Amino acid sequence: MLLEEIKSRKSVRSYNEEPIPDEVLNEILEAGRLAPSWVNVQPWKFIVIKDEKTKELLFKASGEQKQILGANVIIACVADMEAWDKKNFGAVLEKSGRNQMVQDFILNSPTLNPSLLGDFERLTRTIEQLTFAVAYMSLQAEKSGVGCCIIGALANEMTKGDENIIKELKERLNLNDRQVLLTVLSLGYEKTPRETKKIRKEPQEVIFFEKL
Numbered sequence: 001m002l003l004e005e006i007k008s009r010k011s012v013r014s015y016n017e018e019p020i021p022d023e024v025l026n027e028i029l030e031a032g033r034l035a036p037s038w039v040n041v042q043p044w045k046f047i048v049i050k051d052e053k054t055k056e057l058l059f060k061a062s063g064e065q066k067q068i069l070g071a072n073v074i075i076a077c078v079a080d081m082e083a084w085d086k087k088n089f090g091a092v093l094e095k096s097g098r099n100q101m102v103q104d105f106i107l108n109s110p111t112l113n114p115s116l117l118g119d120f121e122r123l124t125r126t127i128e129q130l131t132f133a134v135a136y137m138s139l140q141a142e143k144s145g146v147g148c149c150i151i152g153a154l155a156n157e158m159t160k161g162d163e164n165i166i167k168e169l170k171e172r173l174n175l176n177d178r179q180v181l182l183t184v185l186s187l188g189y190e191k192t193p194r195e196t197k198k199i200r201k202e203p204q205e206v207i208f209f210e211k212l
């Protein structure tokens with residue numbers, strides 16, 4: 001039952017040395033790849049990172065969050081604005097089997113194609129999509145017994161962090177100026193297993209029926 005993983009999942013920031021087998025890592029990546037997205041545009045790229053130098057750079061970019069250095073594997077989640085370009089978005093629509101008229105309607109509709117509205121709308125919609133992939137991967141990690149921390153506090157174009165670090169990181173990861181490193185997942189087996197504590201708002205604070 002999925003609710004079990006949702007209940008037991010917690011941010012894990014300390015890992016032992018045990019490597020994550022490739023098949024386990026592949027299942028986590030598959031969960032991200034198969035996540036749903038706006039008109040199925042899939043505006044994401046996932047970069048698997050094991051290289052210590054790249055981890056060092058991510059450590060710096062994250063304001064020295066140690067779980068990055070201790071992780072067995074990092075998955076860098078890239079928001080890919082190029083996915084909305086007519087050529088790429090069109091290719092996804094064509095693959096879906098929609099007829100040409102419907103494809104054109106979607107591509108030319110400001111509601112369905114946020115890139116027609118501007119950079120802000122395209123970026124916010126892209127982030128919205130990445131959230132699903134990140135959530136799916138973190139839940140698959142939990143199911144596989146792999147500890148995971150979602151790390152969003154990173155120097156990037158949105159947080160306006162250190163420009164030199166952003167530049168160096170983008171070069172290292174081979175990102176262009178329309179690809180933003182949004183989030184990284186640090187992954188590894190939990191060093192000292194601890195209980196999950198869910199510190200959350202109460203149901204009556206967040207769940208309403210019919211109106212707020």
Ligand SMILES: Cc1cc2nc3c(=O)[nH]c(=O)nc-3n(C[C@H](O)[C@H](O)[C@H](O)COP(=O)(O)O)c2cc1C
Pocket residue numbers: 009010011013065149150151152153154183197198
């Ligand atoms: C989008 C996002 C970004 C996050 N960024 C960080 C981060 O930079 N560093 C960190 O230690 N935890 C980060 N977290 C983890 C949250 O702090 C954590 O999920 C929250 O406190 C609830 O705790 P739990 O995950 O253990 O249930 C992030 C979580 C999300 C969803």
